[in-house]
């Protein structure tokens with residue numbers, strides 16, 4: 276089945292209520308000891324104790340397993356929890372981890388904090404390294420973590436080359452695939468061993484749930500699932516219900532926002548008060564060729580370098596926007612803006628103006644463009660240098 280059909284059919288029965296009901300439970304009752312003991316062999320699949328999941332969570336996991344084409348998907352209470360549990364499953368004291376320099380900030384904080392304190396050494400690598408990553412692999416390297424495109428600067432990674440180098444040394448590749456979602460980048464088909472989603476974003480799609488998902492190959496399922504259980508993480512059935520409902524429309528939402536975001540990005544490229552637009556779906560983006568080769572579509576999250584560099588200009592631009600809300604996260608149905616602030620230690624990313632991150636969603640793109648034009652005018656009004664930077 277194609278992905279759109281899986282999104283509609285996955286995790287539900289063909290008779291009875293269309294949507295699997297919310298099944299809330301801690302204790303599950305059994306008729307006798309034999310029935311209770313019969314569930315021991317598969318504590319993560321059989322209904323046994325609510326902490327390991329109820330029927331609503333299993334329905335979501337089943338839908339995700341089909342969508343990702345993985346062995347078995349795992350759900351956890353946030354995107355960050357998906358990252359930290361997966362990393363905890365692949366590295367231990369004395370091991371070395373290769374982490375992409377453009378990774379989501381809290382992932383970097385986990386490596387430099389908790390992992391470092393527990394004896395795991397992290398080396399950051401250039402997101403533009405492909406097969407050259409071989410030279411960074413040490414005898415004790417136990418995992419390579421990717422995020423493509425990179426957080427805030429949107430460099431596209433050569434995942435197949437990294438996978439080839441990693442697998443030659445029997446090292447698993449982990450990928451934070453939130454930007455593309457399972458719809459626009461087929462992580463496991465490209466050789467990724469553990470693919471992570473902040474389901475908080477597109478899978479949920481409505482800005483009202485926090486959740487993470489982990490899709491693994493067969494050898495990695497049990498190690499990751501055991502960490503989730505060891506840490507006592509359990510995901511609310513109400514949230515599972517909402518994510519499953521959000522997924523039904525993932526295809527239409529993502530294809531629609533892709534077109535709107537590209538229209539807005541192309542308009543921004545024509546502006547003299549915009550220095551550059553960072554969006555791999557644009558033909559002149561440095562990551563476009565790799566994106567075209569590997570991805571099926573593009574997300575609605577991209578960067579805009581303004582041709583203005585004063586704090587007053589940034590404030591005027593952001594505060595003038597009416598249709599772009601100021602707030603963390605993204606992937607809902609509403610457009611958002613934030614200043615893009617990041618830490619890099621390997622590949623610097625020189626900027627002459629302020630970088631902002633835009634999330635273009637389901638409003639009419641013409642209205643969004645009018646809103647952006649007003650904000651750019653407000654920015655120019657307070658920044659004498661605006662648009663002269665370009666020359």
Ligand SMILES: *Cc1c(COP(=O)(O)O)cnc(C)c1O
Nearest residue numbers: 353354355379453473475485486
């Ligand atoms: C939002 C995000 C996360 C974290 O997800 P939460 O559910 O907010 O914990 C991880 N990676 C990327 C790329 C994200 O955008």
